[in-house]
Amino acid sequence: MIKIVDLHKKFGDLHVLKGINLNVNKGEVMVILGPSGSGKSTLLRSINLLEVPTSGHIYFDDVDITAKKIDRNRVRQRVGMVFQAFNLFPHMTVLGNVTLALLKVLKMKKDEAVKIGTDLLIRVGLRDKINSYPNQLSGGQKQRVAIARALAMNPEVMLFDEVTSALDPELVKEVLDVMKDLAKSGMTMLVVTHEMGFAKEVGSHVIFMDEGLIVEEGLAADIFENPRHPRTKVFLDAVLH
Amino acid sequence: MEGIQNLLEKYFSVGIIWEILPYLLKGALFTIIFSVSSEIIGIIIGLVTSMIRTSKIKVLNQLAMIYVDLFRGTPLLMQIIFVYYALPYLGINLPAPIAGIVALSVNSGAYVTEIFRAGIDSIDKGQIEASRSLGMSYIKTMRYIIIPQTFKRVLPPLTNEFVALIKDSSLLSVIAISELLRTAREMMTWKLNPSSLTAAAILYLLITLPLTRLVSHMENKLKKSDAH
Ligand SMILES: Nc1ncnc2c1ncn2[C@@H]1O[C@H](COP(=O)(O)OP(=O)(O)OP(=O)(O)O)[C@@H](O)[C@H]1O
Ligand SMILES: [Mg+2]
Numbered sequence: 001m002i003k004i005v006d007l008h009k010k011f012g013d014l015h016v017l018k019g020i021n022l023n024v025n026k027g028e029v030m031v032i033l034g035p036s037g038s039g040k041s042t043l044l045r046s047i048n049l050l051e052v053p054t055s056g057h058i059y060f061d062d063v064d065i066t067a068k069k070i071d072r073n074r075v076r077q078r079v080g081m082v083f084q085a086f087n088l089f090p091h092m093t094v095l096g097n098v099t100l101a102l103l104k105v106l107k108m109k110k111d112e113a114v115k116i117g118t119d120l121l122i123r124v125g126l127r128d129k130i131n132s133y134p135n136q137l138s139g140g141q142k143q144r145v146a147i148a149r150a151l152a153m154n155p156e157v158m159l160f161d162e163v164t165s166a167l168d169p170e171l172v173k174e175v176l177d178v179m180k181d182l183a184k185s186g187m188t189m190l191v192v193t194h195e196m197g198f199a200k201e202v203g204s205h206v207i208f209m210d211e212g213l214i215v216e217e218g219l220a221a222d223i224f225e226n227p228r229h230p231r232t233k234v235f236l237d238a239v240l241h
Numbered sequence: 242m243e244g245i246q247n248l249l250e251k252y253f254s255v256g257i258i259w260e261i262l263p264y265l266l267k268g269a270l271f272t273i274i275f276s277v278s279s280e281i282i283g284i285i286i287g288l289v290t291s292m293i294r295t296s297k298i299k300v301l302n303q304l305a306m307i308y309v310d311l312f313r314g315t316p317l318l319m320q321i322i323f324v325y326y327a328l329p330y331l332g333i334n335l336p337a338p339i340a341g342i343v344a345l346s347v348n349s350g351a352y353v354t355e356i357f358r359a360g361i362d363s364i365d366k367g368q369i370e371a372s373r374s375l376g377m378s379y380i381k382t383m384r385y386i387i388i389p390q391t392f393k394r395v396l397p398p399l400t401n402e403f404v405a406l407i408k409d410s411s412l413l414s415v416i417a418i419s420e421l422l423r424t425a426r427e428m429m430t431w432k433l434n435p436s437s438l439t440a441a442a443i444l445y446l447l448i449t450l451p452l453t454r455l456v457s458h459m460e461n462k463l464k465k466s467d468a469h
Binding site for chain 2: 048050073074076077079080081083085087088089090091100101104105146149150153
């Protein structure tokens with residue numbers, strides 16, 4: 001479904017991605033691990049073109065989305081993204097956040113959009129917060145709204161970038177639960193996380209990144225049981241114990 | 242004692258003020274019309290230019306920057322004179338009132354550009370990314386996400402700019418527009434008494450004071466809502 005070929009990204013002189021090759025099949029949950037600064041976020045952000053690759057190709061169902069003539073807004077409609085900092089729109093209600101793109105991008109009718117938005121908010125357990133504003137919500141609730149907002153566009157892939165890192169520990173579970181359900185429903189997901197329990201339980205594949213390269217990849221079960229690359233071992237030892 | 246008596250007679254002659262008040266009020270009306278229309282056009286110019294300034298289109302960005310620098314870095318009086326007296330050589334003949342509004346709004350647009358740009362810059366970049374990641378275009382992101390959040394923050398500096406514009410509109414007197422200050426000076430020559438200037442000052446205050454009070458009020462409210 002997604003095929004990344006020799007992807008490079010430079011910020012000025014800083015070479016952040018140094019030739020990433022990766023395949024993600026439909027329904028897979030790809031967990032991305034790696035130390036800070038290894039390029040995890042940059043990789044995710046490249047997939048929905050928030051970062052424009054310096055060279056290399058990203059194919060989405062065999063269409064090269066790094067091609068010049070590609071409509072980036074169309075690509076982004078097919079890829080949902082959830083951020084560490086929630087990034088909810090503070091001047092809109094919860095429902096307003098979730099329905100915005102349906103109304104303004106897909107030009108859907110109001111009642112139709114409200115129906116979809118309401119269903120999604122019920123799905124993430126926020127039925128009674130529909131008319132609240134983001135500043136009236138807890139971190140966990142905000143992040144669930146952000147997930148619903150991304151799902152509203154009915155994306156084929158969801159990208160999660162450390163979505164629980166800014167949460168108080170007791171609020172992490174409610175967000176992970178929503179993500180688990182999503183994975184069960186067959187959503188293709190790329191997840192940057194430090195939640196090893198989640199990675200083990202929900203991840204189907206794992207890649208380990210270091211200094212802009214994927215140094216190890218494989219089935220989640222294998223990598224957690226016997227990591228081969230010394231860097232992966234050190235990293236897993238540090239986070240698991 | 243005699244000094245004070247003279248001062249009162251010259252600058253605070255109630256009789257004269259009463260007599261010329263209708264003319265001054267008409268001047269004040271012109272001042273308001275010129276300032277309000279120039280401010281509105283200036284806001285439209287500033288809105289567009291600030292979006293260009295925050296976009297990534299290099300050439301347009303440079304042009305916008307030159308525009309802002311040029312009109313903030315030269316005296317407004319000069320700009321008014323240029324629009325009215327120099328443009329005719331290029332075949333652009335504007336009647337004085339139009340030339341006045343053009344000069345004032347283009348000048349105000351430069352200041353408004355910087356006010357909006359600062360406002361847009363103060364919005365967290367994550368807002369733009371979240372919006373773009375939903376497939377919203379740059380224009381839609383500006384319209385539905387950034388500008389609405391910016392507006393609240395720019396209202397105080399924008400109102401301050403409007404107050405400055407009201408006072409600056411007195412410079413239109415050089416191209417014979419009978420706004421408040423010019424009317425007052427005409428009355429002064431007519432009555433051989435400068436009390437009209439005092440009255441005009443009071444009228445300026447009556448127009449600007451509510452606005453400056455409004456700014457403090459808005460700033461207080463903003464402080465409270467940001468503290469949330
Ligand atoms: N817009 C940018 N401009 C310049 N440098 C950037 C930019 N974005 C990221 N970088 C740099 O690229 C490198 C990789 O960043 P990235 O955010 O992808 O790492 P990460 O693996 O997600 O790290 P973390 O675990 O801390 O989130 C870092 O050195 C970072 O400073
Ligand atoms: Mg990161």
